[in-house]
Amino acid sequence: MEGIATTLTTWIAGVTRLTAPPRGTFTQLARGSTAGNRHDTAQQRRVLEATLALLAQDAPVELVRLREEVAG
Amino acid sequence: MEILENLEQWQAAYEQGWLAHYQETGETDFKIYVRPKNSQAPAGPGIELARSRLALISSAGSYLKASQDPYDAENPLGDYTIRTYPSSTPFEAIAYAHTHYDHAAVNDDPQVLLPLRHLEDMVREGIVGELAPSVISFHGYQPDVTRTVNETIPAIVAAAKAEQIDAALLIPA
Numbered sequence: 001m002e003g004i005a006t007t008l009t010t011w012i013a014g015v016t017r018l019t020a021p022p023r024g025t026f027t028q029l030a031r032g033s034t035a036g037n038r039h040d041t042a043q044q045r046r047v048l049e050a051t052l053a054l055l056a057q058d059a060p061v062e063l064v065r066l067r068e069e070v071a072g
Numbered sequence: 073m074e075i076l077e078n079l080e081q082w083q084a085a086y087e088q089g090w091l092a093h094y095q096e097t098g099e100t101d102f103k104i105y106v107r108p109k110n111s112q113a114p115a116g117p118g119i120e121l122a123r124s125r126l127a128l129i130s131s132a133g134s135y136l137k138a139s140q141d142p143y144d145a146e147n148p149l150g151d152y153t154i155r156t157y158p159s160s161t162p163f164e165a166i167a168y169a170h171t172h173y174d175h176a177a178v179n180d181d182p183q184v185l186l187p188l189r190h191l192e193d194m195v196r197e198g199i200v201g202e203l204a205p206s207v208i209s210f211h212g213y214q215p216d217v218t219r220t221v222n223e224t225i226p227a228i229v230a231a232a233k234a235e236q237i238d239a240a241l242l243i244p245a
Contacts, residue, residue, distance in 0.1 A: 001240060002229055005119045008242035016244075019076075020110035032173040034243050038181035041190070048190055048241075052200070055121050055239050060113030 005059070009034060009051040013063055022059035025051045027068040037071040075221045077110050083218045090215065100148050100215070108217045124238035127204035128159065129228060131212030132178065132185040132245040133170030136161065142169035143211035150214040152223040156206040156231050159188055172213045173245045185245055204235040212245050 006023065010016040011034055013026035027047065029036065036044030050066055076082060085106040093101055133143045135155045144151040157166070163182040168175055177184045186207070194200045208231045214220045232240060 005239040020113035033177045033184040056118045
């Protein structure tokens with residue numbers, strides 16, 4: 001974005017990949033809980049830290065899979 | 073670099089397909105919606121997050137319920153406006169106008185879409201340099217990508233530049 005390093009996380013990798021974002025992670029989380037399951041602060045932090053860590057890399061970076069899922 | 077490659081072709085397909093069907097029937101049929109596609113991702117250097125100002129950009133349709141208008145969430149053609157509000161806003165002051173996702177989780181724990189308190193923790197821990205003063209918010213239901221490119225994205229870029237950010241984290245709903 002015009003000289004601003006960007007990253008994202010998504011639960012819908014197929015659609016996101018079509019737009020070719022510069023950096024991002026994808027999960028098996030659900031619509032409406034993109035950053036992690038409710039009250040699972042450890043999971044939310046994992047998603048955030050992994051997604052933000054990509055900012056250190058030169059873009060473009062392939063979407064990175066995170067093994068984070070909807071609460072069982 | 074163009075935000076969307078082949079925008080004119082996409083617009084023609086949208087107008088002749090999804091939009092024409094909507095205008096004829098009043099139905100929003102996403103089985104015939106043409107997804108926007110890019111073949112190339114934008115290139116750019118990485119940054120040192122611990123020395124950077126980071127903004128949260130959210131498509132959850134969030135707004136300040138006491139002082140901002142909600143998004144036009146019921147509009148089948150979408151809402152292309154943005155809102156900004158302080159990153160330090162208490163969650164109790166934020167509402168969500170968006171009919172395309174279940175609000176149960178975000179109403180119960182706003183950090184599922186707006187992880188502002190986690191980001192504040194990460195600033196205190198030295199992982200993030202600083203948070204931008206404002207969250208940049210928009211409404212993610214935007215079927216007309218031409219309007220997204222011509223209206224929403226320039227507004228987001230202007231807000232981001234006003235905040236003098238180095239980096240942005242996009243969390244879609």
